[in-house]
Amino acid sequence: MSLLAVESLCMYFGGLKAVDKISFSVEEGEIFTIIGPNGAGKTTVFNVLTGFLKPTAGKAIFLEKEIQGQKPHQIANYGLTRTYQHTSVFQKLSVLDNALIGSHRNLTNSALDTLLHTRSWKGNEASAKKEALEVLGFLGIADHTDTIAANLVHGQLRLLELAIALCSKPKLLLLDEPATGMNPEEALKLMNLIYKIRDLGITIMLVEHNMSVVMSISDRVMAMNFGTELALGKPKEVANNEEVIAAYLGGGFKC
Amino acid sequence: MNTFKRFSPLLLILVILLTPTVIKDNYTFHLLIMVAIYVVMTQGLNLIFGYTGFLSFGQQAYLAIGAYVSAMLALRLGLSFWVTWPLAILATVLVGLFIGFVTLRLRGAYFVIVTIGFAEVVRLLPMNIDALGGPPGLRGLPTPNIHIGNLININFEGTKIPYFYLAWAMALFAIFIVNRLVNSRQGRAFLAIRENDSLAQAVGINIFKYSIFSFTVSVALAGAAGAFFGHYVTHISPEISAFHWTLSMILMVVVGGQGTIWGPVIGSFIFTLLPEWLRAAEQLRLPIYGVLLILAVLFMPNGVLPWLRKIWHQFTEKTRKAPPEAGSSPTHQASS
Numbered sequence: 081m082s083l084l085a086v087e088s089l090c091m092y093f094g095g096l097k098a099v100d101k102i103s104f105s106v107e108e109g110e111i112f113t114i115i116g117p118n119g120a121g122k123t124t125v126f127n128v129l130t131g132f133l134k135p136t137a138g139k140a141i142f143l144e145k146e147i148q149g150q151k152p153h154q155i156a157n158y159g160l161t162r163t164y165q166h167t168s169v170f171q172k173l174s175v176l177d178n179a180l181i182g183s184h185r186n187l188t189n190s191a192l193d194t195l196l197h198t199r200s201w202k203g204n205e206a207s208a209k210k211e212a213l214e215v216l217g218f219l220g221i222a223d224h225t226d227t228i229a230a231n232l233v234h235g236q237l238r239l240l241e242l243a244i245a246l247c248s249k250p251k252l253l254l255l256d257e258p259a260t261g262m263n264p265e266e267a268l269k270l271m272n273l274i275y276k277i278r279d280l281g282i283t284i285m286l287v288e289h290n291m292s293v294v295m296s297i298s299d300r301v302m303a304m305n306f307g308t309e310l311a312l313g314k315p316k317e318v319a320n321n322e323e324v325i326a327a328y329l330g331g332g333f334k335c
Numbered sequence: 336m337n338t339f340k341r342f343s344p345l346l347l348i349l350v351i352l353l354t355p356t357v358i359k360d361n362y363t364f365h366l367l368i369m370v371a372i373y374v375v376m377t378q379g380l381n382l383i384f385g386y387t388g389f390l391s392f393g394q395q396a397y398l399a400i401g402a403y404v405s406a407m408l409a410l411r412l413g414l415s416f417w418v419t420w421p422l423a424i425l426a427t428v429l430v431g432l433f434i435g436f437v438t439l440r441l442r443g444a445y446f447v448i449v450t451i452g453f454a455e456v457v458r459l460l461p462m463n464i465d466a467l468g469g470p471p472g473l474r475g476l477p478t479p480n481i482h483i484g485n486l487i488n489i490n491f492e493g494t495k496i497p498y499f500y501l502a503w504a505m506a507l508f509a510i511f512i513v514n515r516l517v518n519s520r521q522g523r524a525f526l527a528i529r530e531n532d533s534l535a536q537a538v539g540i541n542i543f544k545y546s547i548f549s550f551t552v553s554v555a556l557a558g559a560a561g562a563f564f565g566h567y568v569t570h571i572s573p574e575i576s577a578f579h580w581t582l583s584m585i586l587m588v589v590v591g592g593q594g595t596i597w598g599p600v601i602g603s604f605i606f607t608l609l610p611e612w613l614r615a616a617e618q619l620r621l622p623i624y625g626v627l628l629i630l631a632v633l634f635m636p637n638g639v640l641p642w643l644r645k646i647w648h649q650f651t652e653k654t655r656k657a658p659p660e661a662g663s664s665p666t667h668q669a670s671s
């Protein structure tokens with residue numbers, strides 16, 4: 081049984097077929113990458129999978145549950161978390177608070193526990209803080225724990241987004257162009273982190289446009305164009321696919 | 336800093352307990368009671384507005400619901416304040432849950448318009464229903480006298496001191512509740528909704544549920560304050576559902592420092608005491624408030640609290656010259 085199975089998923093905006101009959105599955109423990117030119121529908125796939133858009137048709141099955149059309153917070157609570165293409169953090173809060181918000185779904189203390197400062201509140205707060213600091217350390221931004229997010233530089237912000245997502249302890253993590261705006265050195269570090277995250281047992285779906293990165297990091301690649309699936313397979317196979325090459329020659333693919 | 340933090344609530348209680356040894360005149364007590372009532376209301380508004388990001392323009396409606404429910408129960412059924420007060424809060428909570436359920440799915444203009452519209456309905460009801468007293472309102476609300484056998488006899492008539500203690504007990508309780516909430520997963524959910532609601536959902540926060548939760552606590556505090564106010568002045572009229580109450584609250588929260596615990600407290604002091612000094616310019620009060628609000632938004636978007644903190648820090652650094660210890664970060668939103 082695949083961790084995620086997507087069956088002829090369609091997302092139409094009026095006449096625009098942003099995603100058109102896409103099918104694929106993601107196996108536990110792999111890094112599955114979606115590539116494609118601007119407007120191919122990559123982000124739309126993520127938006128549908130995470131419940132931010134209701135698909136026009138098709139199914140998405142995550143951990144044997146049909147998730148299409150469910151609310152974003154419900155899907156996140158099954159263990160499917162995403163990051164955004166455009167930097168998205170809690171701007172006015174400290175780095176630690178950002179990470180702790182990520183932990184929300186793993187904490188169990190009720191509002192009454194909170195008001196009475198029961199043992200449950202204490203235990204939850206302490207372990208959330210400990211884990212958040214571990215995640216920040218793992219990503220190399222532990223020095224900025226008390227910094228307000230808005231004061232971080234771009235590369236650190238992208239890591240903070242990752243920290244928020246990791247603190248929610250996902251089983252499947254959807255990363256939408258996580259290296260955008262990073263310099264090559266930062267991007268390389270990030271890719272190493274993504275490997276490490278996968279080794280922690282978190283399956284990864286990635287949208288990435290840097291082809292050399294894609295080729296080296298991905299277990300499998302799906303190429304999209306105009307909402308449709310061009311090719312799906314091992315990175316080499318996809319890179320040698322004629323339609324994909326044609327799309328490249330057409331100048332469509334970002335690289 | 337930490338020891339200061341630990342003992343500051345005790346210090347505060349001590350100051351409140353000792354106030355009657357210093358202050359003797361009834362009028363000052365009246366002002367301090369009004370400050371406390373505003374502290375309760377602004378802690379509520381701050382929770383939904385400052386922490387959760389929904390500007391509620393209709394808080395006066397919940398003030399009125401609390402006041403009228405408590406008054407009606409006391410006058411028609413002869414119940415004691417100590418029974419009508421919790422019932423009034425419960426009634427406010429139920430109405431708040433309903434309004435929250437209808438309005439909080441959508442953000443921005445829709446929420447603002449519906450809260451204003453609902454408040455207008457609540458304002459018109461007592462004006463037009465004779466059973467609710469009509470325009471003159473309801474008179475002769477019972478005072479919260481406490482008689483337990485022959486042992487305890489606290490009489491609220493003729494003296495303001497019991498009201499002063501009760502009002503500030505209520506205010507401290509409101510501060511306590513909000514402070515505990517915002518420093519927890521629940522409070523961080525509120526902040527997440529304010530800062531970035533789609534990211535909040537993406538990590539599993541049910542933003543609808545937490546918005547309703549924040550709103551409900553917020554209106555419960557308004558209801559508690561309204562009911563208390565009624566039994567304090569012993570006479571309520573439709574005036575209690577006038578918009579100026581909410582305008583004052585917004586002013587107190589914004590100028591004091593939204594999204595902080597002590598900002599609204601400072602704001603409550605400023606804008607309860609300030610009108611006393613503006614007495615001569617009674618007619619100009621609202622225009623002056625308006626100008627102050629604009630100035631605050633333009634020049635002190637975070638209110639006076641961060642500014643006071645900065646002065647305090649400069650002051651303490653000068654006096655002890657020691658480097659500030661780690662962990663005393665003044666930037667942590669939800670702390671202090």
Ligand SMILES: Nc1ncnc2c1ncn2[C@@H]1O[C@H](COP(=O)(O)OP(=O)(O)OP(=O)(O)O)[C@@H](O)[C@H]1O
Pocket residue numbers: 093096098116117118119120121122123124125165
């Ligand atoms: N909510 C929406 N409403 C209408 N059209 C949309 C919506 N979201 C996306 N689209 C359109 O769907 C198409 C696919 O967009 P999408 O963002 O998925 O592309 P992408 O592959 O992520 O591109 P990029 O590489 O630029 O991020 C585009 O034509 C876009 O304009």
Ligand SMILES: [Mg+2]
Pocket residue numbers: 122123124165256
């Ligand atoms: Mg995209």
